[in-house]
Amino acid sequence: MTADALAPYAPRSMPGIAAATTDLSKVYGRGDTRVVALDRVSVSFREGEFTAIMGPSGCGKSTLLHCAAGLDTPTSGSVRVGTTDLGTLDDRRLTQLRRDRIGFVFQAFNLLPTLTALENITLPLSIAGRRPDRQWLDRVVSMVGLSQRLGHRPAQLSGGQQQRVAVARALVSRPAVVFGDEPTGNLDSRAGAEVLGFLRDSVRELGQSVVMVTHDPVAAGFADRVLFLADGRLVDEMTRPTPDRVMDLMLRTSGGESGASGASGARTR
Numbered sequence: 001m002t003a004d005a006l007a008p009y010a011p012r013s014m015p016g017i018a019a020a021t022t023d024l025s026k027v028y029g030r031g032d033t034r035v036v037a038l039d040r041v042s043v044s045f046r047e048g049e050f051t052a053i054m055g056p057s058g059c060g061k062s063t064l065l066h067c068a069a070g071l072d073t074p075t076s077g078s079v080r081v082g083t084t085d086l087g088t089l090d091d092r093r094l095t096q097l098r099r100d101r102i103g104f105v106f107q108a109f110n111l112l113p114t115l116t117a118l119e120n121i122t123l124p125l126s127i128a129g130r131r132p133d134r135q136w137l138d139r140v141v142s143m144v145g146l147s148q149r150l151g152h153r154p155a156q157l158s159g160g161q162q163q164r165v166a167v168a169r170a171l172v173s174r175p176a177v178v179f180g181d182e183p184t185g186n187l188d189s190r191a192g193a194e195v196l197g198f199l200r201d202s203v204r205e206l207g208q209s210v211v212m213v214t215h216d217p218v219a220a221g222f223a224d225r226v227l228f229l230a231d232g233r234l235v236d237e238m239t240r241p242t243p244d245r246v247m248d249l250m251l252r253t254s255g256g257e258s259g260a261s262g263a264s265g266a267r268t269r
């Protein structure tokens with residue numbers, strides 16, 4: 001049988017790709033307020049890789065992350081997580097996929113104040129009616145250094161510790177991808193470096209795939225690969241980044257303005 005004859009039965013995902021977008025566009029508003037936040041972005045996030053997304057303010061980083069994570073709906077194009085095309089899912093199945101296959105770490109820690117650290121970590125599993133895999137839970141908890149803090153409530157933890165709880169919560173269901181939107185944005189540099197170290201450990205030690213939006217070249221230096229967006233388009237990519245190389249590229253591509261303070265990168269038309 002020829003390869004062509006087999007094609008309809010071939011898996012719809014490429015091996016080694018945790019998530020991917022194809023010709024992904026997102027347009028907000030209409031008429032005078034029309035904003036092209038993403039303009040035909042095709043990108044693959046590899047399994048077991050730590051990817052950072054950077055670019056000037058307003059260039060579409062969060063929109064890309066939210067569409068890839070099934071939190072926002074594309075105007076056109078498609079998003080795949082593993083073998084699943086998100087466009088084929090109804091609301092219920094999309095919610096299920098987000099719960100079971102995707103982990104989130106946001107800038108705000110989003111922990112429930114009345115629950116202990118352990119209860120917060122296992123909450124996604126409790127909601128899904130699943131029991132935690134004890135060995136995996138222990139591994140994740142010890143990796144993020146929380147073994148002695150499991151009975152504490154968020155108010156009894158530092159910001160860095162709270163974000164470590166959020167990282168453990170994102171990892172506990174062994175998702176296809178963990179998406180982070182400025183996960184260190186609310187932390188001082190030491191706590192931020194710790195959290196980034198744990199995210200990198202989850203890639204190295206647990207084979208997790210992580211995709212993170214950041215403005216910070218130091219944070220991007222923890223990643224394996226950095227994607228640069230401008231004007232809703234993918235404009236550059238760097239492997240094995242260092243903070244200096246990232247900063248250089250940011251300065252060159254934004255005409256001297258850094259990502260955090262750069263001019264808005266989205267187009268209105």
Ligand SMILES: Nc1ncnc2c1ncn2[C@@H]1O[C@H](COP(=O)(O)OP(=O)(O)OP(=O)(O)O)[C@@H](O)[C@H]1O
Binds near residue numbers: 057059063267
């Ligand atoms: N819900 C929305 N309604 C209208 N416009 C939006 C909406 N969300 C984002 N935009 C616009 O889309 C563009 C891209 O926004 P996005 O938040 O993705 O950029 P960003 O690169 O993450 O920015 P920042 O670094 O400042 O967080 C911006 O011009 C923004 O104003």
